[in-house]
Structure formats: C-alpha cells, structure tokens
Amino acid sequence: MLKGHLDAIVLAVLESGPAHGYAIIEAIRSRSGGTFDLPEGTIYPALHRLEQAALLSSTWTTPPNGRRRRVYALTRNGSARLAEGRKAWSRFAKAVDSSLGGGRAWPA
Amino acid sequence: MAGVIDRYVATLTRDLDFDPALARRMADEVAAHLWDAAEADPAGPSPEAEQRAVARFGLAREIAAQFAADAVNRQAKRTWIALLATVAVTFVAMRLRVMWLSDVGDSLSMLAPLIDRYAFIAAMAVGAIGWFAFRRSVLPLAICLGTLAGSIAAGIVRAGLFVEGAPLHVLLAAAGEIALIGLLLCHVVGLGRFLRRTALLRRPG
Known part of the structure; x- marks a missing residue:
C-alpha cells in the first residue's frame, strides 16, 4: 500500500527543502514514527521517476568536508502535484474512515 | 580487496x-x-x-527491476508516439501518392494498391486494440510495424517511385515515412530489450 503513495510522500518530504536520498529516507522513517520502514533502495527508482516527470530537479553537490551527493529539490510542477495528491488522499481517507464506521457519512 | x-x-x-x-x-x-x-x-x-x-x-536485483519497469513504461510511451507519427505521415504520403497517380495513371502492379490500403487499415486496427488492451506489450507494436512497412513498400511499388520521376513533395513524404518506420523499428527493438531485462530481473534466483 505504501508503494502506491511513495511518490507523494517523497514530494512532501522535499517540500521543506532540497535533500539527498539518504536524508529523504531518514525523514520518511522519522515522520512516520518508524512505521514506513521500507528498503532504503526503493527511494531511488521513485526519485528517478519523479525527476523524469519533471516533478523534481537534481544536482550534484560536494560539501567542503564531505562526499559528493545528488541533491533533489521540488519543482513548481512537483508542488502542484503534491497539492493534488494531498486533496486526493484527504478524500480517500475520509471515504475509508466513513466506510469503516469511524466518521460521518461521506460525502458530507 | x-x-x-x-x-x-x-x-x-x-x-x-x-x-x-x-x-x-x-x-x-x-x-x-x-x-x-x-x-x-x-x-x-x-x-x-x-x-x-x-x-x-x-536486494540490488529488486531495485534494478523497479528501474527496469519504469524504463519499460517510458519506452512504451515513446514507441506509441513513434507509431502515431508513422501512421500520420504514412497516411499523408499515401494521399499524396493517390492524388499524383490520379493525374498520371495507376501503377505497374494490381496487387500493390490493395496491400497499400489494407495493410494500413490492419495497422490502424491492431494499433487501436493494442493501445486499449496491450499498451506495454511488444506484439501489437511489432504487428503494426510489419503491416505499415508492407503498406509503405506497396505504396512505393504502386507509384513506381523508384523507376519514374515523381514530384518532390511525393518523394519527400515517402522519405519521411521510411525514416519514421526506421525510428519505429528502433523503438520496438528497444522496448523488447527492456521487457526481456525486466523479466530476467524478476525471475527468482
């Protein structure tokens, strides 16, 4: 189930600023309280796919005392896609909640 | 080490x-x-x-398989775009040949006009079915490639383009459809290669 939403989760992490792959996977783990503990390598096909779709951009950076890393940033298209993803998820979550009997009837 | x-x-x-x-x-x-x-x-x-x-x-193999699956999707999209362009240019070239032939008289062969027309229609039909039902499969694209190549070859024979003088726009359209069929061939071969690689990476062991 997580895989279906991985692209939106990655976009959401990058909303707070550019980051490299390791930092993104750490942020996903931290934000989910350890619930989303997916194989770390899974993030790279997603990053590549999002970059191919022009939702992310990337550049190589080398900090003064560090190793060379590819840093990803959200593009304008990526921000728009994230906003759409949030709306879609909100509708879906409300519908599931209603179906499971935990909330009001949907749509309200 | x-x-x-x-x-x-x-x-x-x-x-x-x-x-x-x-x-x-x-x-x-x-x-x-x-x-x-x-x-x-x-x-x-x-x-x-x-x-x-x-x-x-x-596992490296599983990560590579995810990349390969994305590569298949991108290559399939490029191949369908190439097919669409080939169909459009082939149609235009066919119409230009027919208009020219209506002025100068039809061809050397009785069979060529039939192959030209019906191979093109077959390509359209297979392409439409493939687009709706088998978008990531190489088979409908390969069939379209074969039938379009047949249609183009028959059209060229029909107009006798290789033996008689023809207007520049007819020759240019024929050159365009030959170039596009070559491009389509490259894309179909590329899609087949990506599909085989994805299948190998997903094979257990």
Missing part, C-alpha cells in the same frame, strides 16, 4: 546495464548513501556496519 559496499554497488551497476548512464549515476549515488548509512551505524563504521547498511538498502 573490495568491501561489502563496493561489491554491492558493482552488483547493482551490473544489474542496471540496460541503461549505462543510469548505472553510472546510481553507482555514485548509492555508494554515497551506503557510506552515510554505515557511518551512522550505532556501532560505528565497520564491515558489519557496511553489511547492515546493504541489508537495509534491499
């Missing part, structure tokens, strides 16, 4: 050999990730920390 991370990166690079540029990029990117992970290990950098970093990263 190569360490755990170096060996893992070498394996991933080999599994990504269907896209050499991607393989080079991932080699650097994944190595940086794994060294970061090994250095962040609570026990500190060690061969065991490298092993744990690699284990958390996932």
Whole structure:
C-alpha cells in the first residue's frame, strides 16, 4: 500500500527543502514514527521517476568536508502535484474512515 | 580487496546495464548513501556496519527491476508516439501518392494498391486494440510495424517511385515515412530489450 503513495510522500518530504536520498529516507522513517520502514533502495527508482516527470530537479553537490551527493529539490510542477495528491488522499481517507464506521457519512 | 559496499554497488551497476548512464549515476549515488548509512551505524563504521547498511538498502536485483519497469513504461510511451507519427505521415504520403497517380495513371502492379490500403487499415486496427488492451506489450507494436512497412513498400511499388520521376513533395513524404518506420523499428527493438531485462530481473534466483 505504501508503494502506491511513495511518490507523494517523497514530494512532501522535499517540500521543506532540497535533500539527498539518504536524508529523504531518514525523514520518511522519522515522520512516520518508524512505521514506513521500507528498503532504503526503493527511494531511488521513485526519485528517478519523479525527476523524469519533471516533478523534481537534481544536482550534484560536494560539501567542503564531505562526499559528493545528488541533491533533489521540488519543482513548481512537483508542488502542484503534491497539492493534488494531498486533496486526493484527504478524500480517500475520509471515504475509508466513513466506510469503516469511524466518521460521518461521506460525502458530507 | 573490495568491501561489502563496493561489491554491492558493482552488483547493482551490473544489474542496471540496460541503461549505462543510469548505472553510472546510481553507482555514485548509492555508494554515497551506503557510506552515510554505515557511518551512522550505532556501532560505528565497520564491515558489519557496511553489511547492515546493504541489508537495509534491499536486494540490488529488486531495485534494478523497479528501474527496469519504469524504463519499460517510458519506452512504451515513446514507441506509441513513434507509431502515431508513422501512421500520420504514412497516411499523408499515401494521399499524396493517390492524388499524383490520379493525374498520371495507376501503377505497374494490381496487387500493390490493395496491400497499400489494407495493410494500413490492419495497422490502424491492431494499433487501436493494442493501445486499449496491450499498451506495454511488444506484439501489437511489432504487428503494426510489419503491416505499415508492407503498406509503405506497396505504396512505393504502386507509384513506381523508384523507376519514374515523381514530384518532390511525393518523394519527400515517402522519405519521411521510411525514416519514421526506421525510428519505429528502433523503438520496438528497444522496448523488447527492456521487457526481456525486466523479466530476467524478476525471475527468482
């Protein structure tokens, strides 16, 4: 189930600023309280796919005392896609909640 | 002697050999990730920390299979666009030939006009079915390629373009459809290669 939403989760992490792959996977783990503990390598096909779709951009950076890393940033298209993803998820979550009997009837 | 991370990166690079540029990029990117992970290990950098970093990263083969599946999707999209362009240019070239032939009289062959027309219609029909039902399959694209190539060859024979003088626009349209059928062939072969690679990476063991 997580895989279906991985692209939106990655976009959401990058909303707070550019980051490299390791930092993104750490942020996903931290934000989910350890619930989303997916194989770390899974993030790279997603990053590549999002970059191919022009939702992310990337550049190589080398900090003064560090190793060379590819840093990803959200593009304008990526921000728009994230906003759409949030709306879609909100509708879906409300519908599931209603179906499971935990909330009001949907749509309200 | 190569360490755990170096060996893992070498394996991933080999599994990504269907896209050499991607393989080079991932080699650097994944190595940086794994060294970061090994250095962040609570026990500190060690061969065991490298092993744990690699284990958390996932199987190289499965990651390469995800890249290959994305490559199939992109290649399928490019191939369908190439098919659409080939159909459009073939149709225009066919109409130009028919208009020219209506002025100068039809061809040497009785069969060529039939092949020209019905092979084109067959390509359209197979293309439409393929688009709706088998978008990631190479078979409908290969059939379209074959039937369009047949239609183009028959059209050229029909107009006798290789033996008689023809207006420049008719010759240019024929050159365009030949160029596009070549491009389509390259895309279909590329799609077949990506599909085979994805199947191999997903095969257990």
